[in-house]
Amino acid sequence: MKVFNDTRTAFARELGPELRQPAGLLFTMLLPFLFLVLFAPLLSGMAHPSGGGMNTDSPWQWFVPGTLVLLALSATAGAGASLLNEMPSGAFERMLVTPLNRASMIVGRALKEVVILLAQALLILALLLPTDFRLRPLGALAGLALLTVFGIGIGTLSFTLALHSRKQQTLFYGVQQMVFFPLLLLSGVLLPITEASAPSWLYVLSRINPATYVVEAERALFDGRFAEAGVLYGVLAAVAVAVLGVIAGIRGMRNASV
Amino acid sequence: MIHTRGLTRSFHVKGETVEAVRGLDLDIEAGSVVAFLGPNGAGKTTSLRMLTTLLPPTSGTAVVAGHNVLTDPSGVRRRIGYLGQGNSAGSNFRVSDELITQGRAYGLNRTESRARVERLLTALALEGLAKRTVGTLSGGQRRRLDIAMALVHEPELLFLDEPTTGLDPHSRAGIWKHVLRLHKELGTTIVFTTHYLEEADLWARRVMVVDHGRVIADDSPDKLKADLAGDRITLGTADRADAERAAGLARALPAVHEAIADDTEVRVRTPHGDTQLPVLLRNLEVAGVRAVTARLTRPTLDDVFLGLTGRTLRESADATTHDGA
Incomplete structure (x- = not known):
């Protein structure tokens, strides 16, 4: 499979310097780790922000999925920043002259960021194990998969932006x-944005934000709830962002030469 | 190996349309070494970018290594090697990592890619640098690495965009030694751009002189020089009157294109200086005009460019602000 091999090639190239x-x-x-140390103490005395509907009482159950999206x-x-640094030299141009699949080139790059993100996410989850946060393995796994798709989307969009800002x-x-x-403030990561708590214009804006749906789906998944409309919307939002990112990136590359 | 018809590319710069390449018709056969020579902004790089699928043409067609750049770019990419003006290897990466990645990008498996990289590192005198970070290499080493990158997949056609710009003469000679050996061993077709005249003169078997987006001359360096510039004979005389008379006698020779007296110096232009100089000296003696000094200068490609455009390459480079990219 050329697309798979090419993605692996692009991904392995980017990961190399990180590991070295x-x-x-x-x-x-x-x-x-810093995030948990500086943020966790604030949560212990706080009322549960979800307003009920979740399987556990720990405020972490509500905050952690949003934190991962953040x-x-x-x-x-x-x-895109790494690409932006690489464009003035010939390193990116030389990749464009190779027969590497164009989608693979950008997805491979985005995947490197995603892998580091996943490592951070796993670290957060591990650090939370001793707390009253309840880890549901299947839900967490699904949540991380959703995070991967969303991360590819944001990564490829950032890549596209870099191409246009060369x-x-x-x-x-x-x-x-x-x-x-x-995207961050309107996603309800830090404070819940509901029809009751927010002015209607802000609420409407938050409903247009794809990140909102991803956050809500993550919360459901980490709580072990799969069969919910919110999960479906979150998956659709993440996939839509990823598809948009890849298409925009490929179009950008077609005219990428300076 | 390369066939283009009416290849054109224009850019929009601040509301104006700049035609970087105007109607390029090229036919380059396999196994040749061709130079694009011209000042900055002449359209050399833009042409190369179109031929390497980096830039879609505004109009016209280009078939490179048997594949159309517009309808089958991957077919072209698989068969060509490219060395851009910038450095191909990322500066934060390890030398061997970048080379292996490059091999993988052309579909070589890891083992195959490693084996090729070993050979290339030796061939380009880069052994011992495999584990270095690219950013720590010297300019010459980095450029040799770029060439190795362009050769990992043993392409049948190699594009070099100003391969030696900014390098010292020793490194420049090293680069050409390697490139030409590959040309000899593998029969690789080589197309390069340069604004170093002597490189086009020494290494190319065919030179295309490019100016304002057009090819204005296309031949072997020797024929270009003989046909378009000619040799230069410079005579020194004892006084002005002799110089005037000598110029008159030179002009009388059928093979002489031009003869100008300037103070006590006479400058004569002719395609065949080696045969004309003795004739001219004999005629001067017969007419009683004494030449004090006589010098024969072979033309350079700069003289060719001067003859074609009325400008030298150096002047053109200084006058150009827009780098036709």
Whole structure:
């Protein structure tokens, strides 16, 4: 399978330098740890934000899935930055001249970010095991799979943005911030956004945000609930973002030469 | 190996249309070594980008290594090697990792790719650098690595876009030694761009002079020089009057294109300086004009460019602000 092999080639290339620089990897892995240390104490005294409907009482059950989506957004949104650094040299151009499958080139790159994200997610889950957070293995596995698809989507979109910002690097960082924060704030990761709690315009905006559906699906999955409409919507949203990202990336590459 | 018809590419720059390449018709046969010579912005790089599938043409067709660049880009990509102006290997990567990745990108399996990389590292005098990080290599080493990257899959056609720009003369000679050996051993067709005249002159068997997006001359370096520039004879005389008379006598020779007296110097242009110089000296003696010095200069490709455009390559490079990319 050429697509599979090519994706593996692109992925292995990007992962190589990460594995050869243990110091960088260590800092990346410290991030979830910091998050738990600086955020966990705030949660212990807090009322359950879900307003019921979940199988357990631990506030972690509600916060952790959202946190993973937050990590996914911030980690994979940087996928384009590495490309942006590589474009002024000939390294990216030389890849474009090879017969590597175009979709594989960008998915492979995004997958590298996703693998690091998954390692961070597993670390968070492991650190939470001693708390009252209840890990449901099947649900967690499904949740991480959904996170992978969503991460590929955000990663390839970031990649596309980098392709279009090659002549003006500030464009990349500007647009990325402009998109990242609304996606994050409107997804209900930090505070629940419901019809009752939010002004109607904000609520409507949050319902347009694909990340909202991914967050809700993650919450259901990590709670062990599979047969829910929310899960389906989340999967659809993640797949839609991924398909959009790959298509936009391939189109961007067709005119990628400077 | 390469056939193009009416290949054109224009760019829109600040509301204006810039025609980087205008109607390129190329026929390059397998096994040749061809140079694109011209000032910056002449359209050399844009042409190469179209032929290597990096840039879709605005109009026209191009068939490279038997495959159409528009309808079958992967067919083209599998058969060509490309060395861009930038460095092909990422600076944070290990030398051997990048080479193996490149082999994998062309569908070689890991073992095969490793074996090729071993051979290439030796062939390009890079042994011992396999485990180094690319960013720590010297300019010459990095460029040799780029060439290794372009050769991992043993392409039948190799494109080199300014392969030696920015390198010292020693490294430049090294690069060409390797490239030409590969050409000899594997029969690789080589197409390169350069603005180093002597490289086109020394290494190419066919030179295409490019200016303003058009090929304005196309022949072997020797024929271009003989037909378009000619040799230059420079005579020194004792005084101005002699110089005037000598110029007149030179002009009387049928093979002389031009003879100009400038103070006590006479400059004569002719395609066959080696046979014309003795004739001219004899005629001067018969007419009683004494030549104090006589010098024969063979033309360079810069003279060819000057003859064709009225500008030297160096002037053109300085005058160009838009790098036709």
